[in-house]
Amino acid sequence: MAAVHDMMAARTGDAPTGEDTVELARRHLVQPWPTAGEIGAETRSLIGEGEGIYITDSDGKRLIDGPAGMWCVNVGHRREELARVMYEQAMQLSYNTPWYTMNEASAVLAGRIAGHAPGDLNQVFFTTGGSSAVESALRFMQFYNNVRGRPEKKLILSRGGAYHGSTYLSASLNGRPRDRDWMDGADDLVIKLSSPDPFRRPAGMSIAAFADSLVAEFEETVKRVGAEKIGAFVSEPVQASGGVIVPPENYLPRIRNICRDNDILYVSDEVVTGFGRLGHVFASEEAFGIEPDIITFAKGVTSGYFPLGGMVVSERLLEELRRSNHPTAMYAHGLTYSSHPVGCAVALKNLDLLEGGLLAHARAVAPYFQARLKTLEELPLVGEVRGLGLMACVDCVADRESRNPLELDRNVGMRIDAHCHELGLLVRPLINMCVMSPPLTITKEQIDDMVSILSEGISRTMDELRKEGVWQG
Template sequence: MAAVVKDAYAAEDPADRLARDHLVQPWPVSGSIGAEARGRILEGDGIYVTDHAGRRLIDGPAGMWCVNVGHRRREIVDAMAEQAMALSYNSPWYTTNDPSAELAARLAGHAPEGLQHVFYTTGGSSAVETALRFMQFRNNVLGRPAKKRIVSREGAYHGSTYLSASLNGRPRDHDWMDSASEQVLKLSCPNPFRRPAGMAVEAFCAHLLQEFRDLIAREGADTIGAFIAEPIMASGGVIVPPDGYLAGMRAICAEHDILFIADEVVTAFGRLGDVFASEQVFGIAPDMITFAKGVTSGYFPLGGVMIAERLFEDLRRSNHSDAMFAHGLTYSSHPIGCAVANANLDLLEGGILDHARTVAPYFQQSLKALEALPLVGEVRGLGLMACVECVADHVSNNPLALDLEVGKRIDRHCQDLGLLVRPLIHMCVMSPPLVIERGEIDRMREILDKAIRLTQDELVREGLWRG
């Protein structure tokens, strides 16, 4: 047996061996931690990537919800190189740079009225962490040290830092990890597909809003500092809330002086057709908006928080003019990242946003046809993000009777056929680059259809599903 393993390692690609011997991958399991080689992607072009085996694949997840303008955009590469030659870095503690100031003004122009300030971070987790730390700082300065708890939701995902991860509402995220759970209150997931049997969607929405009111009455508004919500729960399975839900939650927050933080790390920068979706798509003006991913289309690590002017006005009027928001990052306002983001915005404003709005209805309509397959319980989404959720049957909608690796099975077949999807237990999620065309959407649907049929056949053969 040892000789077989040794021979296998000897035949291994050198890059795979280096990864397995030295690279710790994100979200590893203990059985393979520090000894894992995942499939390598060698290059990208437009909506496609090429893997180590030479397969050209449609990049269904756009990397990780982020390669919005597509791979290999010369405009972004040139902006990156030019800025690196002009100024590669400056300390944000006592200097600033032109690209960051220009980008801040452009972002404020797209944000809801009043959200005119930007604090830059290095990604989505640090953006959420910044928003929460600002809430805590503000309440300390305003003499409300108890008003610090954060309301999140079951099924949510908000990051991997200690405080942001504490907000996550997926059980597997907490099984083996510590968290600041004492600071977080959880509400139900606003998933219409999983609403109680016999309950109308409108009644489900009213139930969710009442749940929030009841939580505030029980815990006390003077102990709750913020409510955070993804407008669409991305990693939770592309959960689109009922109509009126976000507006209702926003109104309740305003009534009780609870900051509404819209986590737009996924939904911003064209994913739903606009630079920010909160107001344009859902009709709400949050107190803060967190962003990352699509701000640079994944070409450079950058994130940030849009913050309402009124929150700063409260601080300026306080009796603690010397109180310091002692929070910052070495790479806040990074000049190269901000230059890349400006070039990315040029592309979005120059036609890609219009294209995304035009092609999104066709994307949703095309994938919806997969609901005809017995394994598929629901296809849902909005804009250019979608989820295929598999179920054991269409009466109970129970995923637990299935092989919980069904998403990975579908993804494996998809890759053999020319498509990457992101498997999430019994679901597959997609968020392709915004430059995708109708013919490429057709190809995605065809591959998914065949991959799901192949998976159905496997499950039946193995006695895991009756069909």
């Protein structure tokens, strides 16, 4: 604290400047996902405020928030309705222990969420975010099979390109490049299947044949390993951080049927796709025609205004547990902030906003969003623009014939982001890709601005790469 006090004293009691904040971060703040060479000594773009679809950096530059924070600020920044509810709930009840008490907001929210969930998903368990939601679902699967006398049925199927969290079990499912290069995981519990990425399917293979191959791989894996050993399949309807991978049509329903036939729990990870990103509170049934056993959610449930997540569980599974011969068996899992009253109150008001017109607006504006971004495929650096609803990815390639990004500068996404930042847009750079998932409040005119800036940012990056001899497109 001495360094902080000295710095603040030097400012004679004034509020810290941007320079002060950056220096404090450099000295004391460990950023998420740092490299070993910069850990504990890294600073990032300093954001001062936000309003609507815009944020303002420490230099006063106004930027379109292309990623909506981290796929989460669905109703936009500076919504007074959410801030007021946060204050009012904190003044009424700021916290209660979920171990032996409960609060009204969590019960009402559970009912509202269950009303949007497909099938018999009627029971909600609240967590603090997406990672803890997926972790809760996996621990529930283990508990469920232990109580049912199947302690060997614990393996988890995941896929290449997946991202499911940063806690130990949830991170063990991740299948993106670099996620697990230097980190340990529960590798004895996880089986990785192929990514359902149609863009990088084998040359000459139709999308229908590609879908058939994915289903065949799943069936062969279940047969080889044994259904009696596989507890769950965890799947994002759209692989978000893997590059907005939209699976082939009817692939997920076919996988769902295999899981049902083999008593494998289907966990649909809707941490990103839920609460409006695809125009619905949940997309599993509405967009993909599946009724999972469990849906995990977070992010958009509060539009990022308060940390909250959870899982919605099939009534059938809970009934089986209640009928078991082990009535005292305990699902010994919970969090200090499970069912947090402030978070649940914010989520209720957030749902009011979504149901009050934002879901309909997202569905109405999404085709325009996708069509305008698709025009970026005219740029030779862009191999594909793909997406669904209000989430999309610009995938840059060394050449369109090979669709290979590996020969490109590994920081091409960050280069594009840097140019776009200068021009008034924040994007989410992922190695050779740029992801866009703006607040659901975005208008057609704002989409035009976003695409125009992104086009110029990519064009400037192409010029750089050509001058450096990295790319000759």
